[in-house]
Amino acid sequence: MNEQRARLRWDRQTATAAIQQAAARGALLGAEHVLQASRQRVPIAEGTLERSGAANIDEQQLTAAVSYDTSYARRVHEDLNARHSPGRSAKYLESVLPESAATVQALIAAQVRRALRS
Known part of the structure; x- marks a missing residue:
């Protein structure tokens, strides 16, 4: 039998950085x-609310956020009594x-x- 050998070189800092970047x-x-x-559920009148949606990441804290940026986004989100088109809702x-x-x-x-295989 042929004897096979492998050598692994572990650089903790590089690995940690790659994992953090991949997680972000x-x-x-x-x-x-x-x-x-x-966006498939956002109530639509003119489409402004739907278009105002954004996804952001803080890579240092490893936190992601999804937000809608109109003056009325919170009100529309919380108003359970409002009527909306089918499939759209508070x-x-x-x-x-x-x-x-x-x-x-x-996904994460x-x-x-993928980063660990590289």
Whole structure:
């Protein structure tokens, strides 16, 4: 039998930095997924609210955020008594979070796995 040897060189700082960068990339992909899902539920009058949506990442803190930036976004989100077109609703952002959690976790994990293979 042929004896095979392998040598592994582990640079903790480089590995940690690559994992953090990959996790941030995955978190941003996850936030973009949540944004896209929530845009499918945003009440539409003129489309301004839907277009104001954004996904952002703080790479140092590894936190992602999805937001809608109009003066009335919060009111529309919280008004459970308002009538909306079919498929559109209040809680357009909050309601997609539980449904998207597994996908967001998978997106982050995939980016970290990819970084560890490199």
